[in-house]
Amino acid sequence: MKNVMRTSPVTLLIAAALIIALPAVADDGGTKEAGLTDQQFFARVDLSLPGLSKVQETVSRSDWPQARKAWADYLRNRDNVKHFEARFVKDRGPRKSKLPRYPTWAESRVANLNERIKDGTFEPHFQARYDGDTLGLITLYAQSQDSKHAKTAAWLIRDFVERFPYPSELWDVTPDHKGGTPEPWTTLNFGLRTGYSWWNSYVTFRKDPEFTDDTLVIMSKSLIQQAKYYSSLSLTQRDTSNWMGAEMVGLYTIGGMFPECPESAMWRKFAIEALYEFTDWRYLPDGTFFEFSFWYSHLGFNGVQEIYERAREWGRHDEFPEDYLKRAEKLADFTMKLCPPDRTGYFYGQGHSEEASHYLAFTDNLLLRALENYPHRDDFRYVATRGKEGKTPDFSSVYLPYGGICIMRSGWDTSANYLALDAGPDGRASHAHDDANSVALWAYGHPLLYDSLHGRKNLGGAKDHSTVFIDGKTAKRNNNYGSPIDASWESTPEYDFACGVSRVGDRNPVHVRRVLFLKPDLFFVIDDANVPGTPTTHQYDLYWNLLTDQVEIDPDTMAVVTREDGKPNLAIVPLASEGFETQVLPDPENRSYFKNIPARLVTHRTESETLRHVTLLVPLKPGATNPVETVSIGDGNVYSVRFTDGRQFRLKIEPGDHGRIHVEEKGGAGRSVVAGNSPSLLPTEVFTRIRQTASPEDYVRLRSRERKQPE
Structure with missing residues (x-):
């Protein structure tokens, strides 16, 4: 120093x-x-x-x-x-x-x-x-x-x-x-x-x-x-x-x-x-902080709340603009929208310690504090008290269009299934991470696929995120706030669908991740990746960061299943295994915050010119075993999955990395779903606002409010 x-x-x-x-x-x-x-x-x-x-x-x-x-x-x-x-x-x-x-x-x-x-x-x-x-x-x-x-x-x-x-x-x-x-x-x-x-x-x-x-x-x-x-x-x-x-x-x-x-x-x-x-x-209209780091967004929000609370103690509220709290409400709303079942907080970018994020109350405390300023928000109260008081939020799954964050949940109860996809920019400050298209998942309220939060930007891509690595690196995201977020979102009572695209320039690797959530318990993850230019072989790794060291691999299907007694578990099932190998690695980094919590890194790896991989993520209740009996792939990118309870799913993916996804279910609910019809939610005028509000070079607003120290 x-x-x-x-x-x-x-x-x-x-x-x-x-x-x-x-x-x-x-x-x-x-x-x-x-x-x-x-x-x-x-x-x-x-x-x-x-x-x-x-x-x-x-x-x-x-x-x-x-x-x-x-x-x-x-x-x-x-x-x-x-x-x-x-x-x-x-x-x-x-x-x-x-x-x-x-x-x-x-x-x-x-x-x-x-x-x-x-x-x-x-x-x-x-x-x-x-x-x-x-x-x-x-x-x-x-x-x-x-x-x-x-x-x-x-x-x-x-x-x-x-x-x-x-x-x-x-x-x-x-x-x-x-x-x-x-x-x-x-x-x-x-x-x-x-x-x-x-x-x-x-x-x-x-x-x-x-x-x-x-x-x-x-x-x-x-x-x-x-x-x-x-x-x-x-x-x-x-x-x-x-x-x-x-x-x-x-x-x-x-x-x-x-x-x-x-x-x-x-x-x-x-x-x-x-x-x-x-x-x-510094906060976009959906409450996303320009650094794209959950923890650090709340350090800023802490200051916004703190001075108002001190003013309350000192009897100085008349010094504040009438809409001060209203203007800041989106920051608390952001916290609720991202809240996972165990109320810890979905972390992306650099966070605080893994112990704090996964084992101590986090969102509970943030929303309880926000209620002191927003007592009318019964949805805050419901989430903060874990359903004991207040009213259930009037939405479940949600997309934050300015942050490119997709939140899929089966409900607001503490035993819900939950997946978050980060399809937005990686941020412009040192607390951002190279975590393009990473996912985090809670199975029946228990965190299993996690974001490690480790390090700063240059370290944050080192196998710390559940995403695709191409020749050892993540694909680049367009980090220009004046450009569109290349993402899609659909949400219905039957399913949620999200698509995130990492594609910058003509020579950089491309990664497109699509997630289809058949509520309440099946997540299909479709990954397409390639490297533009002269066709050649590349190494593609699908990394899955698991918050447990109790992991088993089926040597034939390469399915990865966690085995924690008395707790929910997760089955990671590839729908095609030919040409892939699977490894379970120890905790991938020597992370100072993560010494006492068991973790494993799983990789599905292949070497080819391009990548097309479909993974089924199945949350398992305590004591349950992997319910997938067989998987197969037929002509025309048609995948078939048979479950031990007799249900069968037929998954057809139309050509291209943005082709629509068709799912037919036999047995069970008998659902028929076609996902992938929606374009990005952000119109052109929104991109301009993102550039004006989030660019670190734009000091116009605060410059106009500077006050010089009197002589």
């Missing part, structure tokens, strides 16, 4: 002792910290406000030690700012916190923090990220009221200010995302530090004797300086991806935390206007 200030262990220990034991050097204006003397700091506070008479009196006679004490006493006891817990601290949802799963997480976190401080490896910019160290201290303090945790929290703040008093005094602060901006002053760390870790420390520890007067004064000086720093940056100096959510929470929190500062109203307005535009500028 470049340009980060490094400190030797010995120096750090000496500095730690000095920070806690000694004040900074004084001058005629009092003590100088964070680039401000006491005199300069109090000049930036409206001392005529109620409750500040003692501070005003001591400042008038330049009694700086007493002025500092009076300010600290005021902060501890004032009643004009409500001291609520930030959302990263509060628990919510049916599976509320880490504590049941990791009962000693706080002790481990704090022990690790203390060890890093002791051996000199602590770096303050990491303390800002994710608020983890502060949360550990807060948790232990709530359990024990031990002042040593308040002392450590105070040290964290004072150590940061000692090392990095103010960016203009130490650094060129222009972020360039090429290693030129020191981590402490990246705009993301500014937001996480000021909006979460420092705010939570102040709320929790401000009345503890170890959270000293000097700590409160130093924190106040630094926060006001940091707000000045951030609000003075131009749009091109700030980040405009998911970071903006955290950045504006930080700026808004400082503005709400210090109403005594005349600039506070401007800081709050700045944050509100930026996120108001953010919901339209």
Whole structure:
């Protein structure tokens, strides 16, 4: 990591002792910290406000030690700012916190923090990220009221200010995302530090004797300086991806935390206007985030909700545009539309840990939180409470036309079958993945085909997705937001049909994936692929990422069946096996997030000039076995499947990779389906809107709302 200030262990220990034991050097204006003397700091506070008479009196006679004490006493006891817990601290949802799963997480976190401080490896910019160290201290303090945790929290703040008093005094602060901006002053760390870790420390520890007067004064000086720093940056100096959510929470929190500062109203307005535009500028009309990453879309959405919730606590809703919540409702709606049966959240692009995504409540918590702002949404309530309250959404399967995401579900119950196909762009930011036409599948509510979420864009194509690889690579998608998403969608009570096309230029590999869902339990996946140019042999791999290591392969049919006792399973049945081989590989990558969850990668591989492969995915109830008895292929691309219960299916595919698909069923429901009649849902005018709203080069809207810092 470049340009980060490094400190030797010995120096750090000496500095730690000095920070806690000694004040900074004084001058005629009092003590100088964070680039401000006491005199300069109090000049930036409206001392005529109620409750500040003692501070005003001591400042008038330049009694700086007493002025500092009076300010600290005021902060501890004032009643004009409500001291609520930030959302990263509060628990919510049916599976509320880490504590049941990791009962000693706080002790481990704090022990690790203390060890890093002791051996000199602590770096303050990491303390800002994710608020983890502060949360550990807060948790232990709530359990024990031990002042040593308040002392450590105070040290964290004072150590940061000692090392990095103010960016203009130490650094060129222009972020360039090429290693030129020191981590402490990246705009993301500014937001996480000021909006979460420092705010939570102040709320929790401000009345503890170890959270000293000097700590409160130093924190106040630094926060006001940091707000000045951030609000003075131009749009091109700030980040405009998911970071903006955290950045504006930080700026808004400082503005709400210090109403005594005349600039506070401007800081709050700045944050509100930026996120108001953010919901339209970075989120497409169907709620898809321009980075095309589920997890990071919610980091941005968190900021949009967070400042409104803090405004509710502070009684400042009148500062928001009347349609602020209405404008952001599509972001919560997006969450519900993608919600799988177990309420974890369908992840595409880079996500968070696999443990979080598959084993902890995710969508439950997001929608429960959204209900605080949208109490009229009974469909949110139904999904979040798993059907115990509210009303069933008025749709089941859904296509998000701006994101190119196809969601097929048998229903909204927690034991439903569910498949998601990603047919949209791969995104324009580092959290996007090369996951063209990948699928994820839940069988009777249990996740089985998964998206690993691993790594960033260059790593995200490395066998981490259930899609087709051509000569070891995925096909390219047209990632120009001004071009059509080449996808098709049909949905009826009997079936869903989706088609995604990866086809860019005249020389790149082409992959067309079609999925036909015969409700409620059969998914036909038709893959066509080729490499334009002189005919030659290529290697085609169909990768299936399974969230279990209990896998069996039928050596004759190459059917792959998971075998988890007492849980739903999945049968992956090729309808033609000639020329293919099958392998079951261990977890394909050394994924740091995925060490304790079993996984297997299955590949159906062939070498040929072109690929045509049809796979039947059959969800299996607990205890059930593979119901497919025989498969065969006849002339004219006609596939026949016989089930052990007597049902027979005849699948005919018309010529070409967009030919219609005919299915005739004998026995059972006796269905007759013709799928593949619909073109893309997006008209030309929509493509223009995508280009205008999602292109990272288009700064017009936010530029018009920039506010310069007053002199």
